[in-house]
Structures are given as C-alpha cells and as structure tokens.
Amino acid sequence: xxxxxxxxxxxxxxxxxxxxxxxxxxxxxxxxxxxxxxWVAEFGGELALTPAEAAHDADLVMLCVGNDDDVRAVVYGxxxxxxxxxxxxxxxxxxxxxxxxxxxxxxxxxxxxxxxLDAPVSGGQAGAEQGRLTIMVGGDPQDLTAAEPIxxxxxxxxxxxxxxxxxxxxxxxxxxxxxxxxxxxxEGLTLAKASGLDIATVAKVLGGGAAQSWQLxxxxxxxxxxxxxxxFAIEWMHKDLGFCLAEAARLGLDLPMSRDVxxxxxxLIARGLGRCDTSVLIRQFDTP
Numbered sequence: 001x002x003x004x005x006x007x008x009x010x011x012x013x014x015x016x017x018x019x020x021x022x023x024x025x026x027x028x029x030x031x032x033x034x035x036x037x038x039w040v041a042e043f044g045g046e047l048a049l050t051p052a053e054a055a056h057d058a059d060l061v062m063l064c065v066g067n068d069d070d071v072r073a074v075v076y077g078x079x080x081x082x083x084x085x086x087x088x089x090x091x092x093x094x095x096x097x098x099x100x101x102x103x104x105x106x107x108x109x110x111x112x113x114x115x116x117l118d119a120p121v122s123g124g125q126a127g128a129e130q131g132r133l134t135i136m137v138g139g140d141p142q143d144l145t146a147a148e149p150i151x152x153x154x155x156x157x158x159x160x161x162x163x164x165x166x167x168x169x170x171x172x173x174x175x176x177x178x179x180x181x182x183x184x185x186x187e188g189l190t191l192a193k194a195s196g197l198d199i200a201t202v203a204k205v206l207g208g209g210a211a212q213s214w215q216l217x218x219x220x221x222x223x224x225x226x227x228x229x230x231x232f233a234i235e236w237m238h239k240d241l242g243f244c245l246a247e248a249a250r251l252g253l254d255l256p257m258s259r260d261v262x263x264x265x266x267x268l269i270a271r272g273l274g275r276c277d278t279s280v281l282i283r284q285f286d287t288p
Contacts, residue, residue, distance in 0.1 A: 001025070001150065004058040006051050006074050006081060007095070008035050010231050011121065012064035014128040015094070018153040019062075020045050029054040029074070051075070055084035060150055064094040064121075067239055068101045075105065087113030090143055092151070094135075096120045096236075098243050099165035099172075102138060106164035115143045118164060119151070120171035125231030132156040136174070138167035172244040178278065179241060179261040181215045186282040189224055199224040219279040228276035228283075235274040238265045 001024050005016035008030040016039065020026045026045040030036040036047040048054035051074040055061045061081050065071055071093060075081055085091065091109055093102065093116070102118035109116040117139035127133045135155040137144050144160050151158055161170045188211075192202045203220040206212065222230070241262040248255045264284045273280050 001059050002057060003027070003150070004029070004048075004051075004054040004061040004081070006030075006054060006061065006063045007065040007070075008039055009064065009066070010125045011094070011128045013039060014125075014131075015062070015064060015133075015154045016045075017043050018131045019150070022150075022153040024150070024153075027054045027058065050079040050084075051081045052079050052084035055081040055089075058085065058089060060090045060092060060147060061085060062092045062094060066095070066236075068097050071095050071097055071101060071105070076108075082109065082112060082114065085112070085114050088115070090115040090117070090147060092117045092119050092147060094119055094121050096171050096175075096240050096243070097168055099168040099247060102165040102168045106139065115140065116164065117143055117147060118167040119147075120167055121155070122171065122174050123156075127156075128154060135159070136161050136167045136170040138162055138164050138169075168243070169247065172240070172247055175237065175240040176244050176255065176258050178215065179237070180257050181213050182219075182278055182281045183257070183261050183264075185213075185216055185220060185223065185279075186284065189220060189282060190285045193224070215279070223279045223282045228273075228280040230277040230279065232277050233275045234265045234268060234278055234280060237278045238262060238269060241265070 003019055003024045004027050005012060006029045008028060016026055016028055020043045027048050028036050028039055028045060029048045029051050040047050063071060065074060091114055106116040117137055119135050119137045121133040121135050123133040131154045133155045134157045135151055137160050141160050148158050161167060192199060200221060207217055241258055244258050268280060268283060
C-alpha cells in the first residue's frame, strides 16, 4: 500500500520505519529535509519536499507533528496534504491536538471526499521504537477497520473510542492520569529520600502492590538518579495539559490537580528544563 508519513520527530521517525519494514511504499516529509534524507538513507522509501507531494496518490496519509499550528501548516494550503490527496483516501492524525482541531479537520476533509481519523498515541519514544503504541481513535469505525492493519505496524493496542474528536479527548484523559501519577511518585520519592529509605527497595515493594504503575516501574529509579532524557519533553506535556484545561473549562469543570501540575511544569520550563522528559517533575523539590 502507498503511504505518506508527515513528521519525523522522536515518535514519527520510528513509526514510519515500522511501516516501511512492514512492506509498504512509504514517502516521508519532514520540515527539516536533512532528517528525511537520513531516514531514506537508513530505511529506503522516498522523500518529498512538500506535504502535498508526499500525499500524492497515497492511500493513507499519517501526520505526527507538534501542535495545532503545525498540523494546519502541513494540511492546508497549496502545499498541504489535502492538496495532494485524492477523494476516498484516508488522513490519520497521530498528533496530540485540541479536539476542536480534529473536528475541523474531519469537516474539511469530508468536503473533499477524504476520510479522517484522529488517532493520538501513548507509549512514548520507547513505545514508538518497539512498535507497541496504544492508539485511541476517533472517527468512523469503518475507516478504522481499513486503517487498523496498517497502524498495527507500530500500534499494539488500537481502540475506537467514539466519533471525530473522541480520540483527542481520550488522550486528554491519558495525560491527566499521567500527570497525577508522576506528581504522586515525585512526592513519594522525595519523602522516601528524606526519610533515609533505599529507593530501589521502595520501588520494588510498591511495584508489587496497589501503587504499581508503568511510571513507577520505569521511572522511579531514573527519577531518583536525576536522569530525565526519555523522550517526551515537558514543553509538550504543558501543551497537552493546556488542551485538558481548555476542554474542562468548556464543559464547566474544574481540574485542580491538572492545573497545579501544569503550573509546576511551567515553573520547571522557566528554569530551563523544558526539553527534559515528564519525570523531571520531581525537580520541583530541588533545594537551593
């Protein structure tokens, strides 16, 4: 199948690789052409100089870029993917965006006879590298039926969660839960360290009880060691929590924990830690 993949960041680079290695014809586009050239040199396939060129004659077009503005930049206009896609083809957005953008893209695509799925992912850089991402999908179930065998190259759990925009709203729930878990681990490890407990022993004990989580299993020891280079930067988490808080406000809800953790991430960004991964939250407790 002929595919286009737009965006070769820490997630998109390995996701596109899985598609190429699964035997598909993959054409990639990246804003920095040198990265697309490196991808083609490593894995084969083709590169395009514009999103529209990459999308030309593609059966499916996948996006994985940074934010709402980045998505619009590669979708709309004479050089955007919609200008290159044929009626009946399928656009899949793996970017974490606002739900309103997903609904906007669905409507605009439908005007052109193009199908659309919002399909944000969870699992981080490691999940993308290993082809074990969780994908939460909003849109027509029949479109997911067509796309699922393709996305299975990098997705371990692919679930339809509702109509257009539902995938992004499910991702908001995911990010809220991660924020809460990381805040809890940060506070717990800080107490453990101040109490003179052995962190490795504490993590092992908690991993066998009700406090167990992926974050505890995979990040407790690295957090205690001050290692924060695991892919998903807090600049992006701040962006995602902004979507959560905006959606909550639209629904008349107050999310105090999400608001509090977002403020803590903003303070860490102001300290120059914006490119560290989300587990850097523990550094809120740094002493002068």
